Amino acid sequence: xxxxxxxxxxxxxxxxxxxxxxxxxxxxxxxxxxxxxxxxxxxxxxxxxxxxxxxxxxxxxxxxxxxxxxxxxx
Numbered sequence: 001x002x003x004x005x006x007x008x009x010x011x012x013x014x015x016x017x018x019x020x021x022x023x024x025x026x027x028x029x030x031x032x033x034x035x036x037x038x039x040x041x042x043x044x045x046x047x048x049x050x051x052x053x054x055x056x057x058x059x060x061x062x063x064x065x066x067x068x069x070x071x072x073x074x
Contacts, residue, residue, distance in 0.1 A: 017039075021042055021044050021045075022048050023041055024039070025038065
């Protein structure tokens with residue numbers, strides 16, 4: 001099973017993060033095509049990532065416990 005993502009998913013998400021002040025962008029010239037936009041986490045973005053990571057870890061551990069418990073009951 002693989003996860004796939006498209007530009008139609010990523011760029012709207014990055015735009016929302018920029019509007020929320022969680023990332024900042026910078027345009028840079030490219031040697032191979034048009035200028036490119038680069039994204040960097042802001043201090044608020046770094047804090048949001050730390051909070052999300054802690055919440056995700058607790059969620060993942062809960063799911064793993066449930067799966068392990070259910071697999072043992074089978």
